[in-house]
Amino acid sequence: MSSDPSQNYSMFNSQALIDVVGDTTDAALKASRMKQFIGALGGRVFSWAQRKSLFPLHLGIKCCALEMAAAGASRFDAERFGVFFRSSPRQCDVLLVNGPISKKFADPIVRLWEQMPEPKWCIAMGECAISGGPYYQSYNILEGVDTVIPVDIYIPGCPPRPEALIDGFSKLRQKIMRIGTTPSTDREDDAPIIVGED
Ligand code: SF4
Numbered sequence: 115m116s117s118d119p120s121q122n123y124s125m126f127n128s129q130a131l132i133d134v135v136g137d138t139t140d141a142a143l144k145a146s147r148m149k150q151f152i153g154a155l156g157g158r159v160f161s162w163a164q165r166k167s168l169f170p171l172h173l174g175i176k177c178c179a180l181e182m183a184a185a186g187a188s189r190f191d192a193e194r195f196g197v198f199f200r201s202s203p204r205q206c207d208v209l210l211v212n213g214p215i216s217k218k219f220a221d222p223i224v225r226l227w228e229q230m231p232e233p234k235w236c237i238a239m240g241e242c243a244i245s246g247g248p249y250y251q252s253y254n255i256l257e258g259v260d261t262v263i264p265v266d267i268y269i270p271g272c273p274p275r276p277e278a279l280i281d282g283f284s285k286l287r288q289k290i291m292r293i294g295t296t297p298s299t300d301r302e303d304d305a306p307i308i309v310g311e312d
Contacts, residue, residue, distance in 0.1 A: 157294060157295070160295055161290060161291070161294045161295050164207065164233070164290055164295055165286075165287040165290040165291060166196045166287075167196045167198065168196060168197050168198075168207060168208050168235075168283060168286065168287070169198050169199075169200045169205060169206045169207050169208065170197060170198075170199055170200070170206060170208040170209070170210040170237075171199075171200065171201075171203055171206040171208070171209055171210065171226065171230070172199040172200060172201045173209075173210065173211075173212070173226070174212060174213075175211065175212050175213025175214070175215070175219075175242075175243075176212065176213030176214060176242060177213070177273055178212035178213055178239050178240035178242065178243070178273040178274070179212045179213065180273070181212075181239075181273045181274060181275060181276055181279060182210060182212050182239065182276075182279060184276045185197075185276035185279045185280060186199055189276075190276040190277070190280060192276075192279075192280060192283070195280065195283060195284070197280075197283050203226045203227075203229040203230045204229055204230070204231065206230050206234075207230065207231070207233065207234045207235060208234070208235045208236070208237060208283075208286070209223075209226065209227055209230065209234065209235070209236045209237070209263065210237045210239055211223070211236065211237065211238050211239060211243040211259045211263075211265075212239040212240060212243060213240065213242050213243060214242035214243070214246060214247060214249050214255045214256075215242075215243070215255065215256040215259050215262070216254050216255055216256075217254050217255070217256065218254070220256060220262050223259070223262070223263070224262050224263065227263050232297040232298060232299075233295040233296060233297050233298065234298055235266045235267070235286055235289075235290075235298070236259070236263050236264060236265045236266055236267075236298075237265070237266065237267045237268075237269065237282055237283075237286065238258065238259050238260065238265045238267070238268050238269065239269045239273075239274055239279060239282070240269065240270075240271060240272055240273050240274055241270065241271070241272045242255075242272075243258065243259050244258050244259075244260075244268050244270060245257055245258045246258060247272060248272075260306075264298055264301065264302070265306050266286060266289060266301075266304075266306055266307065267282045267285055267286050267289075267306065267307050267308075267309065268306055268307070268308045268309065269281075269282040269309045269310075270308065270309070270310060274309075278309055278310070281309050281310075282309045285307045285309060286307075289304075289307060
């Protein structure tokens with residue numbers, strides 16, 4: 115009997131079969147350039163799906179949260195644009211910051227951000243989230259959420275109206291179309307968008 119393990123066919127188990135089939139398929143896809151095609155197509159489909167179904171975290175910090183609620187309610191109905199509020203950060207891809215961030219709340223909001231899966235996006239809604247608003251340079255309020263989390267979209271106003279919030283989501287969709295599903299950690303060079311600036 116051969117002592118060479120490769121000649122021992124009783125060791126050819128299901129994992130070995132998966133490895134052989136996987137290697138063969140991989141080699142065939144590479145040779146026919148199908149792998150690049152599938153990668154490019156898959157990336158475009160994923161990017162399309164992502165921008166058509168943005169899931170913001172259902173988090174209300176202060177008065178801007180009432181405008182967020184109005185945007186989700188029947189008159190403005192943000193769901194018709196695929197904006198669907200979820201209550202768990204693990205099911206969300208947009209962190210909508212809608213109030214001042216106290217220094218005590220800085221760590222919890224960063225933890226919420228870190229619990230969200232990549233690719234993810236941050237929208238700063240209202241003056242408090244952008245710069246501290248009426249609490250600017252206060253002893254216990256951050257001068258904007260961008261001091262702890264990278265922001266993609268700024269929506270100025272005190273408070274911004276629901277139309278401005280819906281416009282912010284529309285700008286975010288355009289950004290996802292432009293840069294694809296790049297993770298938030300690789301977007302340092304991409305300038306944030308300010309709603310109402312154009
Ligand atoms: S920006 Fe104005 S409306 Fe919004 S949370 Fe701050 S004080 Fe309230």
